[in-house]
Amino acid sequence: MLKNIKKGIATFGVLCILMCGTIYLPVNAADTTTHQGKGDVSYDMEVGGTQEFDVITEDGQEAHVTITEIPSMSRVANGTYRVKYDLTGCWIAGFNVKVSNNSFVSVSSPFHTIRLGYISSPKLTLNSSKMATYSFNYHTGVAASYTGVRATISGTTLNADIL
Numbered sequence: 001m002l003k004n005i006k007k008g009i010a011t012f013g014v015l016c017i018l019m020c021g022t023i024y025l026p027v028n029a030a031d032t033t034t035h036q037g038k039g040d041v042s043y044d045m046e047v048g049g050t051q052e053f054d055v056i057t058e059d060g061q062e063a064h065v066t067i068t069e070i071p072s073m074s075r076v077a078n079g080t081y082r083v084k085y086d087l088t089g090c091w092i093a094g095f096n097v098k099v100s101n102n103s104f105v106s107v108s109s110p111f112h113t114i115r116l117g118y119i120s121s122p123k124l125t126l127n128s129s130k131m132a133t134y135s136f137n138y139h140t141g142v143a144a145s146y147t148g149v150r151a152t153i154s155g156t157t158l159n160a161d162i163l
Contacts, residue, residue, distance in 0.1 A: 092115075117139045121137050
């Protein structure tokens with residue numbers, strides 16, 4: 001009898017350990033989309049809110065892109081949006097872009113977080129009323145690459161991709 005109780009407790013313990021591992025599996029929101037290719041994403045400004053995307057870059061790296069509408073009192077598509085590009089295992093970078101009449105009017109608040117290596121020469125640019133870029137040199141050991149985050153707008157769609 002005691003032997004059966006010990007077996008039951010041991011089996012229960014193993015099952016609990018296995019079940020705990022499955023409880024914390026990552027789940028993506030319904031509006032998360034996986035894109036293959038260059039790693040560009042499209043944010044629907046008519047939907048608004050926060051939209052997240054998992055992408056694969058041309059180099060085969062995984063990235064997570066988040067575009068968040070910063071609340072304002074203006075009509076749909078007018079307002080400020082935060083573009084954030086997370087290149088898995090390397091860096092997170094982004095900036096805010098202000099939109100009026102389906103055009104970019106200003107960019108602000110560039111940011112980056114480094115997981116590996118370092119960044120030099122960061123530069124935030126409003127290239128045109130339809131494109132904004134946060135560019136920098138990304139260094140890992142002896143290698144360096146020119147990269148960054150680009151946002152473009154077309155109608156009520158805000159697009160983001162990696163340089």
